[in-house]
Amino acid sequence: MVKLDEQRRSSGSSGASGTERANTVAFERLTAADPWVVDVQPARDVMPGYRDNLVLTSGAPMGWSDYTGGQREALIGGALFEGLAADREGAIAGFADGSIEIGACHDYGAVGSLAGIYTASMPVFVVENRDQGNVGFCNFYEGKEPRRLNYGCYDEGVHERLLHVNTVLAPVVGEAIRRQGGVALKPLIARALRMGDEVHSRNAAASVLFSREILPAVLDMVRDGVAGVRETMLHLAENDYFFLRLSMAASKASADAMVSPGSTLVSAMAFSCRGFAIRLAGLGDQWFEGPPPLHEGKLFPGHTEDEITWMGGESPITETVGLGGFAQACALSLQDYQGGSPELMIERNKEMYAITHGENPTYRIPLFSFGGTPTGIDARKVIDTGILPVMDVGLAGRDGGQIGAGVIRAPRECFEAALRSHAAVHGEV
Amino acid sequence: MVKLDEQRRSSGSSGASGTERANTVAFERLTAADPWVVDVQPARDVMPGYRDNLVLTSGAPMGWSDYTGGQREALIGGALFEGLAADREGAIAGFADGSIEIGACHDYGAVGSLAGIYTASMPVFVVENRDQGNVGFCNFYEGKEPRRLNYGCYDEGVHERLLHVNTVLAPVVGEAIRRQGGVALKPLIARALRMGDEVHSRNAAASVLFSREILPAVLDMVRDGVAGVRETMLHLAENDYFFLRLSMAASKASADAMVSPGSTLVSAMAFSCRGFAIRLAGLGDQWFEGPPPLHEGKLFPGHTEDEITWMGGESPITETVGLGGFAQACALSLQDYQGGSPELMIERNKEMYAITHGENPTYRIPLFSFGGTPTGIDARKVIDTGILPVMDVGLAGRDGGQIGAGVIRAPRECFEAALRSHAAVHGEV
Numbered sequence: 023m024v025k026l027d028e029q030r031r032s033s034g035s036s037g038a039s040g041t042e043r044a045n046t047v048a049f050e051r052l053t054a055a056d057p058w059v060v061d062v063q064p065a066r067d068v069m070p071g072y073r074d075n076l077v078l079t080s081g082a083p084m085g086w087s088d089y090t091g092g093q094r095e096a097l098i099g100g101a102l103f104e105g106l107a108a109d110r111e112g113a114i115a116g117f118a119d120g121s122i123e124i125g126a127c128h129d130y131g132a133v134g135s136l137a138g139i140y141t142a143s144m145p146v147f148v149v150e151n152r153d154q155g156n157v158g159f160c161n162f163y164e165g166k167e168p169r170r171l172n173y174g175c176y177d178e179g180v181h182e183r184l185l186h187v188n189t190v191l192a193p194v195v196g197e198a199i200r201r202q203g204g205v206a207l208k209p210l211i212a213r214a215l216r217m218g219d220e221v222h223s224r225n226a227a228a229s230v231l232f233s234r235e236i237l238p239a240v241l242d243m244v245r246d247g248v249a250g251v252r253e254t255m256l257h258l259a260e261n262d263y264f265f266l267r268l269s270m271a272a273s274k275a276s277a278d279a280m281v282s283p284g285s286t287l288v289s290a291m292a293f294s295c296r297g298f299a300i301r302l303a304g305l306g307d308q309w310f311e312g313p314p315p316l317h318e319g320k321l322f323p324g325h326t327e328d329e330i331t332w333m334g335g336e337s338p339i340t341e342t343v344g345l346g347g348f349a350q351a352c353a354l355s356l357q358d359y360q361g362g363s364p365e366l367m368i369e370r371n372k373e374m375y376a377i378t379h380g381e382n383p384t385y386r387i388p389l390f391s392f393g394g395t396p397t398g399i400d401a402r403k404v405i406d407t408g409i410l411p412v413m414d415v416g417l418a419g420r421d422g423g424q425i426g427a428g429v430i431r432a433p434r435e436c437f438e439a440a441l442r443s444h445a446a447v448h449g450e451v
Numbered sequence: 452m453v454k455l456d457e458q459r460r461s462s463g464s465s466g467a468s469g470t471e472r473a474n475t476v477a478f479e480r481l482t483a484a485d486p487w488v489v490d491v492q493p494a495r496d497v498m499p500g501y502r503d504n505l506v507l508t509s510g511a512p513m514g515w516s517d518y519t520g521g522q523r524e525a526l527i528g529g530a531l532f533e534g535l536a537a538d539r540e541g542a543i544a545g546f547a548d549g550s551i552e553i554g555a556c557h558d559y560g561a562v563g564s565l566a567g568i569y570t571a572s573m574p575v576f577v578v579e580n581r582d583q584g585n586v587g588f589c590n591f592y593e594g595k596e597p598r599r600l601n602y603g604c605y606d607e608g609v610h611e612r613l614l615h616v617n618t619v620l621a622p623v624v625g626e627a628i629r630r631q632g633g634v635a636l637k638p639l640i641a642r643a644l645r646m647g648d649e650v651h652s653r654n655a656a657a658s659v660l661f662s663r664e665i666l667p668a669v670l671d672m673v674r675d676g677v678a679g680v681r682e683t684m685l686h687l688a689e690n691d692y693f694f695l696r697l698s699m700a701a702s703k704a705s706a707d708a709m710v711s712p713g714s715t716l717v718s719a720m721a722f723s724c725r726g727f728a729i730r731l732a733g734l735g736d737q738w739f740e741g742p743p744p745l746h747e748g749k750l751f752p753g754h755t756e757d758e759i760t761w762m763g764g765e766s767p768i769t770e771t772v773g774l775g776g777f778a779q780a781c782a783l784s785l786q787d788y789q790g791g792s793p794e795l796m797i798e799r800n801k802e803m804y805a806i807t808h809g810e811n812p813t814y815r816i817p818l819f820s821f822g823g824t825p826t827g828i829d830a831r832k833v834i835d836t837g838i839l840p841v842m843d844v845g846l847a848g849r850d851g852g853q854i855g856a857g858v859i860r861a862p863r864e865c866f867e868a869a870l871r872s873h874a875a876v877h878g879e880v
Binding site: 216217218226227230231233234237238240241242244245251252255256259354355357358363364388389390391392 | 645646647655656659660662663666667669670671673674680681684685688783784786787792793817818819820821
């Protein structure tokens with residue numbers, strides 16, 4: 023994370039033109055970010071301040087009793103997976119008495135997918151922003167099975183798959199990344215946008231491009247007799263969502279560089295079971311909260327609208343940097359997965375230009391004559407236009423597991439709250 | 452190739468409704484085709500009737516003296532590469548006295564890219580249509596270097612790169628394909644259309660997807676110490692055009708299945724230095740010739756319009772089966788490479804529905820709500836509407852080498868000639 027004292031060194035300024043200048047700084051720091059994945063290591067070894075009894079989860083931080091439904095189940099599952107409690111009751115007691123600690127992913131430089139559970143032994147991608155030197159983290163995709171810890175499920179199968187990530191997939195992918203001397207993610211993402219991805223709900227191209235990037239190291243590892251390589255590469259080949267966690271970590275490392283006092287640009291969007299929250303580039307780590315997001319989606323067969331539940335999500339860090347829903351005109355195939363028509367997807371994407379600071383110089387949309395994606399959500403413009411940021415997400419079911427996919431909109435209240443705080447510091451905007 | 456006696460067994464019928472029925476049969480045979488690449492072998496070993504002194508080239512067959520410019524140079528280069536003559540003069544004399552034979556690719560079940568030179572030792576992809584049992588062939592992409600044999604160039608560098616294909620790339624790719632038990636190309640192409648390719652002038656996704664398909668075999672080959680695997684896989688990773696030759700062979704194997712007496716659907720489009728030619732599904736191997744194609748393109752820096760020259764091309768076999776220019780709305784990134792705007796590309800693609808028999812059930816366009824690509828060019832509709840089939844192609848320069856890319860249109864005269872022959876056999880259409 024970029025240190026807050028860097029903020030203090032920058033010059034603060036008030037009024038609309040000061041805000042505009044601050045936003046330009048934030049936008050430039052965001053778009054200059056140069057995220058590279060350089061390593062994979064257990065959370066406890068690389069995430070600053072990580073403790074063995076710490077379980078991270080998505081959204082603005084809350085007390086244990088505020089976590090309900092699938093997010094609560096996911097926390098319990100995380101504690102059990104890590105061996106912090108012998109059984110469910112022990113985990114609940116541990117969270118209640120504080121012997122098992124809960125943290126918010128963003129406070130540790132990480133972002134969580136859905137419930138976003140991190141435990142000490144879980145391997146994380148280490149993504150370095152080579153422009154500013156700050157680092158972002160994200161843990162691994164669990165695989166295609168709808169029952170996953172990050173969707174509020176924990177059972178023998180979930181346990182096995184998480185263990186397989188820890189013991190086979192992550193060590194192999196980590197060694198390949200180190201042997202390659204890191205992989206530049208920004209050009210890879212830019213390329214994936216020309217290949218039908220928006221790197222939030224569609225990562226088919228980025229996943230196969232990433233495998234190609236590490237191929238030289240992988241071939242050497244096979245030659246050297248490293249264990250688990252074949253298995254790992256076949257897992258990658260079968261999991262089109264694999265890259266999402268790299269996209270998230272790259273986005274986090276980019277968004278964290280936006281630090282710019284006085285800026286009204288959004289530097290994070292996240293939600294918990296309780297509600298949605300945003301951060302502004304000009305107001306540090308403070309969260310501005312609102313109700314849960316609005317949604318429209320497409321459910322997997324056999325599921326109904328009333329099953330949809332919120333159990334957290336920080337993958338909207340991709341939209342924060344001009345990807346995902348803000349690049350959905352690149353990924354029209356998503357109409358099959360999350361519903362909507364090409365026309366609607368294009369319209370939604372275009373709408374986002376009205377609430378963003380500028381066009382991304384690197385992430386471009388072929389359908390818009392290679393115009394840059396709308397980037398840098400300006401809270402002022404959200405309020406002025408009434409257009410709410412759109413995000414491509416997976417939908418979780420009441421009983422755990424993924425039951426569909428769709429788009430959500432960030433609630434207006436978050437932006438109102440953020441601008442009130444901004445005004446309190448900098449005057450009216 | 453599907454035998455002509457199969458045609459005779461089918462029922463011929465006259466008149467417009469007979470033509471319509473014949474076209475439906477041709478369309479169904481085309482869209483039911485199931486091309487698999489099953490092997491890579493030298494042309495002499497797998498192409499029926501291949502002879503050691505035979506050099507194949509693109510377009511309707513002609514006598515030696517009709518080949519001019521880059522296509523003539525390419526033929527000479529082919530003879531030299533194969534060692535059929537000691538020098539340029541010897542090659543020219545050999546072609547002139549018939550001791551070096553010239554054939555048309557299509558007559559040997561193959562298709563040629565640009566000048567389309569095949570010699571006996573050149574490895575070819577063997578693509579089997581598992582629906583009808585017929586086989587199509589295509590040789591290998593030479594690499595990114597603008598100076599290539601198929602663009603009318605032959606020198607030390609071209610020689611080395613062709614030899615590298617023969618001795619390293621093709622043996623490794625062939626072994627991987629055989630170890631995999633073949634690779635199904637139809638689902639791979641369908642997938643690539645959702646990833647920004649049209650598999651004629653853009654093959655970035657298909658190339659990386661193909662590498663992924665053979666990855667299990669490749670990893671085993673590294674383990675087994677097979678030579679050249681790393682080098683070959685890195686070559687594939689760097690050559691986004693690699694898949695084109697597989698796309699062409701798959702298209703040839705599909706189009707050759709269209710055999711349907713009385714059909715006015717186009718079963719091949721090809722050109723030579725002299726002119727453009729088409730075949731109809733209802734009229735066997737007969738070519739209907741016209742002048743060179745019409746074109747609009749974008750040239751690489753430093754080149755001018757008057758340098759553009761025709762030296763052959765049979766990659767329009769992709770358009771014949773509903774790919775390439777007929778799927779260009781999938782591949783809007785091509786605006787950078789071959790010129791044009793997204794709007795123009797979409798418009799061109801939509802136009803093709805007016806001259807085709809139906810929508811492809813497998814090859815679909817996300818931007819058109821997953822509507823099938825316009826498939827099965829009906830010569831009658833081309834004449835009735837005046838809309839000429841559009842093709843995405845590379846452009847060759849007068850002095851050899853690729854100097855740009857663009858779209859071409861098949862000339863009206865070919866369709867007129869074809870319909871005259873059709874009418875002579877079946878009455879007016």
